[in-house]
Amino acid sequence: MRTPIVAGNWKMNKTVEEARSLVLSMSLKLREIGGVEKVLCPPFPALLAVSAMLQGTGIGLGAQNMHWEEKGAYTGEVAPAMVAEFCQFVIIGHSERRAYFGETDEMVNKKVHAALAHGLTPIVCVGETEDEYASNRTGEVVRRQISRGLADADPAKAATLIVAYEPIWAIGTGRASSGENANAVLADHIRPALADLFGEDTSQAIRIQYGGSVTGANADEFFSQPEIDGALVGGASLKKDDFIAIVQAAAK
Ligand code: PEP
Secondary structure, eight states: OOOEEEEEOOSOOOOHHHHHHHHHHHHHHHHHSSEEEEEEEEEEGHHHHHHHTTTTTTEEESSSSSSSSSSOOOTTTOOOHHHHHOEEEESSSHHHHHHHHHHHHHHHHHHHHHHHHTTOOEEEEEOOHHHHHHHOOOOHHHHHHHHHHHTTTOOGGGGGEEEEEEEOOGGSSOOOOOOHHHHHHIIIHHHHHHHHHHHHHHHHSSEEEEEOOOOOTTTHHHHHHHHHHHHESSSGGGGGGHHHHHHHHHHH
């Protein structure tokens, strides 16, 4: 049995003060919900404050990105050890980073290696564009993202990886995939690609989230699918009632 995991990607939202008040408004409720792992991913400047607030709550903390190099002349970047000071998780290869900041599968791969080396759990995002979906290329795209992005990852740590399947056409659009469609992508392409890399047993242990317009109202549809082990949530993770409802749905 894989424990479901719900992560909130706050993206470029919330100042430190705003982050504090959002955490304050939902942490008590969130910590009461058992049987599901919860993770908050605020922007970098809020990590210190949020990490202090989450101490002892059992709620995990994640960064939304990081560089793969240890340190040096990389203006504006954040090193793995800096992330690992506060976080247990790091989102890698989000489609917005791929689309707006030129992140490639090769860069994703370096970040995955760096994260695992620093004891961080990577949440690795994969997913197809609208055009790729329309031309039936979803399988080919996610298989390539998995095989290149996770290539040569330490097999002893591979079972701890988290993959987020996020069809790009469903992100922030209010047009979520159907649970059945997302489940089929996981069953037919993502888990088999993981098995090719790490073997059948490890592929069965890796948790795969769905992401793309998940809300409190549609969460059940995803979590009732056998392959879907939680969600990566964008917009709805900024609304306390919605996020709590999603976590509750995952716990059922
Ligand atoms: C995301 O950005 O990872 C995401 C799933 O966003 P949203 O929930 O807003 O579609």
